[in-house]
Amino acid sequence: MINLFNILKLAPSCSGLLSGAIFDCENPPVPGVRKRAIIGSIDAIADKVFDPLNPLLLTSIVMKSGLQMFEFDGAKNSILPSVTLREGTNANNYGHVLGISIFELGSDQKLNIQNMASDRMFAIIENANDSSLGDSIFEVYGLGGMEVNELERIPTDPDTLGAYVLTMQTPESYGGEPQIPVSYDAGGFEATLAAIEILLAPAVP
16 A cells, blocks of 8 residues: 655655635634644554545544553643744754653653653644534644654643643654644544544554
């Protein structure tokens, strides 16, 4: 199977402007994301399938046997995804950034956090569920592999509730991301939710 992500990684987009955009004042976008992040290791991905007509639409993620993604609960504004353009000499790339707070403080979670700091990860984020988003209610950040570049815990900080605050992003040393976060749609909202539940359980052969 052709991996469109690898193709895009090798060459910048040369197609140019494709269409305009409208602002629907009766149905404007709703800012915000659901208070959870679904995070997995890049090395745990067995396969990715993209729409044949749109390389920014991911329709399937398959994990390697026995591996899975994990859900990190948030509170208020503790899930902070963002994307920025990184202008290069010959080609542009994009910086995918995800900030999360981890409110579990036990030793098992400390070990998990320390392991995350040496892993390369990707994440599924659920945007505010409104009709203006179409097939982009779910987006995937970091298909090039994000790494933790900031980690802090201030036990006395009332704003963070003493949580571990992590920021991860795709390192520029890897060439960044070749595209903005892709949409993830496995066949509609309910079907995508069901697909995510499958990703949250160990994959079977």
